[in-house]
Amino acid sequence: MAEFVQVIDPGHGGHDPGAVANGLREKDLTLKIALYTRDYIHELYEGVKVYLTREKDVFVSLNERAAFANRLNADHFCSIHINAGGGKGFESYIYNGSYSSKTKTQALRNVLHDTIVAETKLMNRGKKEANLAVLRETKMPAVLTENGFIDNKDDADFLKSDANLRKIALAHAHGLAKAHGWKPKAKPTSAAKPVPKASAGEKVFYRVVAGSFADRENAEKRVRELEAKGVESFIDVHKS
Numbered sequence: 001m002a003e004f005v006q007v008i009d010p011g012h013g014g015h016d017p018g019a020v021a022n023g024l025r026e027k028d029l030t031l032k033i034a035l036y037t038r039d040y041i042h043e044l045y046e047g048v049k050v051y052l053t054r055e056k057d058v059f060v061s062l063n064e065r066a067a068f069a070n071r072l073n074a075d076h077f078c079s080i081h082i083n084a085g086g087g088k089g090f091e092s093y094i095y096n097g098s099y100s101s102k103t104k105t106q107a108l109r110n111v112l113h114d115t116i117v118a119e120t121k122l123m124n125r126g127k128k129e130a131n132l133a134v135l136r137e138t139k140m141p142a143v144l145t146e147n148g149f150i151d152n153k154d155d156a157d158f159l160k161s162d163a164n165l166r167k168i169a170l171a172h173a174h175g176l177a178k179a180h181g182w183k184p185k186a187k188p189t190s191a192a193k194p195v196p197k198a199s200a201g202e203k204v205f206y207r208v209v210a211g212s213f214a215d216r217e218n219a220e221k222r223v224r225e226l227e228a229k230g231v232e233s234f235i236d237v238h239k240s
């Protein structure tokens, strides 16, 4: 089966901060949520490739965001925004025109919307339609999520927590997976701990441990065995 192509679109960026209030900027929140969503999807599901319309704080026009998804021939487009203007809670949008894929677009949105409301516990403002450029100009089913109000004290407090941004992202990943029927990846075996990933600008070294010994002699024996196999190793002393 061909890979599912999911485009995630972090709203605003660069000279366009989006909504700004309570010490928060929409463009920063949408980028974090989008990056987390991409990582969750790649970590949890098989056969899905996520592309972001921007991966850093740069300006991308609305036309270019839609054109990017169209060039990729993406299967689905999900734009992530934060609301403003004196409300509270979560709402989602699909294009309000009449188009052949509207029933499908609506069904996908409903699953995503309900999952996000259930998992984030943001107040449910309802499923809406509007004539928005990224929804109108994308050729595939498209949805836009408005994840709380930056100018509402309660929502802003919620959005100030990185754990909550991850919660919103995970809810997007779960909701999209449910909507599209993505297959979960096989769980790692109990012995295999997840290997931490390096975040931007951070260098990580992975150390392979080939044994732990109470006895220096046994440790040296293991080093000689490894050396015999052509593996360079050394003894690192830990005091308990």
Ligand SMILES: [Zn+2]
Binding pocket: 011, 012, 018, 019, 026, 081, 082
């Ligand atoms: Zn926005």
